[in-house]
Amino acid sequence: MNAPAGAAGTPEPFLSVRDLRVRFSTEDGTVHAVDGLSFGLERGRTLGVVGESGSGKSVTALALMGLHDRRTASVTGEVLLDGHELTGAPEKKLERLRGNRVAMVFQDPLTALSPYHTVGRQIAEPFVRHTGASRRQGRLRAVEMLGRVGIPQPARRVDDYPHQFSGGMRQRVVIAMALVCNPSLLIADEPTTALDVTVQAQILDLLGDLRQEFGSAVVLITHDLGVVAGTADDVLVMYAGRAVERGPVREVLRDPQHPYTRGLLDSVPRLSSDPEEPLVPIPGAPPSLLVPHPADGSRAPDGGGPLRGCPFLPRCAFSGRVEGGDRCRTERPVLPAGRGAACHLTERQRRTAFAEEARPRPGRP
Amino acid sequence: MEGDTTARADLGAAGRGAGRGEPLLRVEGLAKHFPVMAGFPVRRRVGAVRAVDGVDLTVHAGEVFGLVGESGCGKSTTGRMIARLTEPTAGTITYRGLDITRLGRRRLRPVRSEIQMVFQDPYSSLNPRQTVGTIVGGPMEVNGIDPPGGRGRRVRELLETVGLSPDHVNRFPHEFSGGQRQRIGIARALALNPRLIVADEPVSALDVSVQAQVVNLLREVQRDLGVAFVFIAHDLAVVRHFSQRVAVMYLGRIVEVGDRDSVYSRPRHPYTHALLSAVPEPVARDGxxxxxxxxxxxxxxxxxxxxxxxxxxxxxxxxxxxxxxxxxxxxxxxxxxxxxxxxxxxxxxxxxxxxxxxxxxxxxxxxxxxxxxxxxxxxxxxxxxx
Structure with missing residues (x-):
């Protein structure tokens, strides 16, 4: 397995994920939701994980937090946080980390908060638990955090219940709760998807400010390339449970290397593109990640995922250009370390292919 | 699809010929106040949620009228009132010169077949126990319409129009992906050759790559069949791609309305301006x-x-x-x-x-x-x- 770390000789990144696999057994077979994912993340950086529904991005987030039910999900691979192995770690150890060093912001603030407890109590809970502070100190800390995330009159609002807040304010409460112990890793799973655009802008700004203030590493999971463009340093594009492209945000958006990333960027309607031009969708739909129970016996030779070759092959317009005919079907493309894409096209083939199939991009005649 | 002309096509042509003189739909002073009840043991009306509070708009034949705004601005309620699924508190809805605001069930029936609706969630708006054929053929059955060649043939035609295989008539909704389900919903809306489709967030539940497919389909339907749309969405970029005229709503009122290019490139209302500037675009950020x-x-x-x-x-x-x-x-x-x-x-x-x-x-x-x-x-x- 090739290490995700950048240049040779650099120490282990703060968060290092290697060959992460998450499988769920269901009545019909095994779902390979995450299928060999590797990445690294340094302190103070934001990694955007982009993908469509079913690409495995949220499952990855839960795996990082150790939140999968061990009875139904099998999590293998390596998740190293500052040198500590998280996969398969005892629940006690995970409990000490969760909410303390690793925290999570969920998509829907209404279901992430308990309706029966005041927001102050919910924010203080992890603080009291992990630092051994008194409840009184916890309350003070909650007031402080509410102020930090920009809730007006925090000393008064601390005793309010979640239903007394609007959607954007609730998400601020959830963020306050996540940051109360100064976590070194913050995982935000679609933190703004449930919010309106004007509020989304506020929350993204807030996350950016807080990251600078706390110096946390942030994993930002989203389906929205626009959100990633404005917030993340690096981006990891996921498709069918695998990472297909990675690199600095700017480079990936300007010069996508994987046909999927390119297709995704083309299909987004933009305010700057010609509205008379039809959008350029990616044909078809993502593949199923289900491997039926071995009644017919034919399991992939690596004992792994449902797809032996490239998962994007059925929707890819460029596979015909790959030398060696069947490679896209038979050989799983590897995502190189650093900037790159998991695709069999060589750099030159890709450049000519993308140039020849030039699509009306924004601003182009 | 150019050759696939039906009665719709000349209707669209007629609409275009008539220019902007006679609108297909005119909405004036439309309002919906939902009562707020409280008290025990006797619940009393203590106030009202003014979901929609005085909306004026017109939609011309064959035109796409986009309605944008954030959640709670009343755009969906407006759409539902236009389709007469929600009773207005005040105001009038005039469809092709006929005041349909208070029309009773029977007199509303011919209008209902001309105004159809596409819903947001393709999972909950299709009956899971009906086959695609039954779902798409349903409107014809309810209205007792027997198209030439039979309902079965029409259903197959419709499925083809929306880009599904006609052989899928006997399948159930769960066998389809989200995008395909939304296509089924669109086929159902087209079954009665409507002149106006109210589409309430029809693509917001879909992934981007699939969303683009459905937006393109809606554009084809609108251009080829000349159907007018009231297109309700919160995504400004999507609305821009599909609408000719756009209205921006805020708290139950329209704050700005106009031709698409005019509104998007020269917004005059501060809210429109702020809304446009808040849209995150997938463009590399630094200079x-x-x-x-x-x-x-x-x-x-x-x-x-x-x-x-x-x-x-x-x-x-x-x-x-x-x-x-x-x-x-x-x-x-x-x-x-x-x-x-x-x-x-x-x-x-x-x-x-x-x-x-x-x-x-x-x-x-x-x-x-x-x-x-x-x-x-x-x-x-x-x-x-x-």
Whole structure:
């Protein structure tokens, strides 16, 4: 397995994920939701994980937090946080980390908060638990955090219940709760998807400010390339449970290397593109990640995922250009370390292919 | 699909020929107040949520009228009232010269077949126990319509129109993906050859790559069949891609309406302006030279307006201009007087704005955007690229 770390000789990144696999057994077979994912993340950086529904991005987030039910999900691979192995770690150890060093912001603030407890109590809970502070100190800390995330009159609002807040304010409460112990890793799973655009802008700004203030590493999971463009340093594009492209945000958006990333960027309607031009969708739909129970016996030779070759092959317009005919079907493309894409096209083939199939991009005649 | 002409086609042509004289749909002073009940043991009406509070709009034949706004602005309620699924509290809805606001069930029936609806969630708007054939053929059955060649044939035609295989008639909704289900919903809406489709967030539940497929399908349907749309969505970029005219709603009222290009490139209402600037675009952010897109750096210096606070409750909306509590230009007059929806000097015909202190029309080709609060870059501005 090739290490995700950048240049040779650099120490282990703060968060290092290697060959992460998450499988769920269901009545019909095994779902390979995450299928060999590797990445690294340094302190103070934001990694955007982009993908469509079913690409495995949220499952990855839960795996990082150790939140999968061990009875139904099998999590293998390596998740190293500052040198500590998280996969398969005892629940006690995970409990000490969760909410303390690793925290999570969920998509829907209404279901992430308990309706029966005041927001102050919910924010203080992890603080009291992990630092051994008194409840009184916890309350003070909650007031402080509410102020930090920009809730007006925090000393008064601390005793309010979640239903007394609007959607954007609730998400601020959830963020306050996540940051109360100064976590070194913050995982935000679609933190703004449930919010309106004007509020989304506020929350993204807030996350950016807080990251600078706390110096946390942030994993930002989203389906929205626009959100990633404005917030993340690096981006990891996921498709069918695998990472297909990675690199600095700017480079990936300007010069996508994987046909999927390119297709995704083309299909987004933009305010700057010609509205008379039809959008350029990616044909078809993502593949199923289900491997039926071995009644017919034919399991992939690596004992792994449902797809032996490239998962994007059925929707890819460029596979015909790959030398060696069947490679896209038979050989799983590897995502190189650093900037790159998991695709069999060589750099030159890709450049000519993308140039020849030039699509009306924004601003182009 | 050009050759696939039905009666629809000449209707569309007739609509275009008639120009803007006679609108297909005219909505005036439309309002919906949901009562707020409280008290025990006797529940009394203690107030009202003014979901929609005085909306005027017109939709011409074959035209796509986009309705944008954030959640709770009343756009869906407006759509449902137009389709007569929700009873209005006040106002009138005139469809093809006929006042349908209070029409009874029987007299409404012919109108119902002409105004159809596409819903947001393709999972809950299709009956899971019916086959696709039954679902798409349902409207014909209810209305007792027997098209030439039979209902079965028409259903197959419709499935083909929306890009599904006609052989799928006997399948159930769960066998389809989200995008395909939305296609089924569109086929059902087309079954009665409607003149107007109210589409309420039809693509917001779909992934981007699939969303583009459905938006393109809607465009084809509109162009080839000449169906008019009231297209309700919160995504400004999607609305821009599909609509000819656009209305922006805020707290139950239209704050700005006009031709698409006029509204998007020269917004006059501060809210429209803020809304447009808040849309995150997948464009590389820093100003390190124009990207390969050759946008002249337009994307990299997008203005940003940070709106403070949240939308106030529609149960107790602010006096005067409803946006004033979040507006950076608000003055005393905004609280005292409700700004009328009027055409401002320098705006195109049909571009109406409800604001006392409107934004300057930025006539200088707003190819990208203006810079109000640019990202901190030292790179030069748009226009410097060759």
């Amino acid at each position: 390190a030279g124009p990207g390969p897109d050759g946008e002249g750096g337009g994307g990299s210096v997008r203005e940003r307006i940070r709106l403070a606070g949240d939308v106030p409750s529609p149960a107790d909306p602010p006096s005067g201009c409803r946006f004033r509590t979040r507006c950076w230009k608000a003055r005393e007059r905004c609280a005292a007087e409700t700004p009328p929806l009027v055409r401002l000097e320098g705006d195109a015909e049909g571009h109406l704005t409800a604001c006392h202190f409107p934004e300057e029309p930025t006539t200088a080709a707003r190819g990208g955007d203006v810079v109000l609060d640019p990202a901190p870059t030292t790179e030069p501005h748009p226009g410097t690229s060759p």
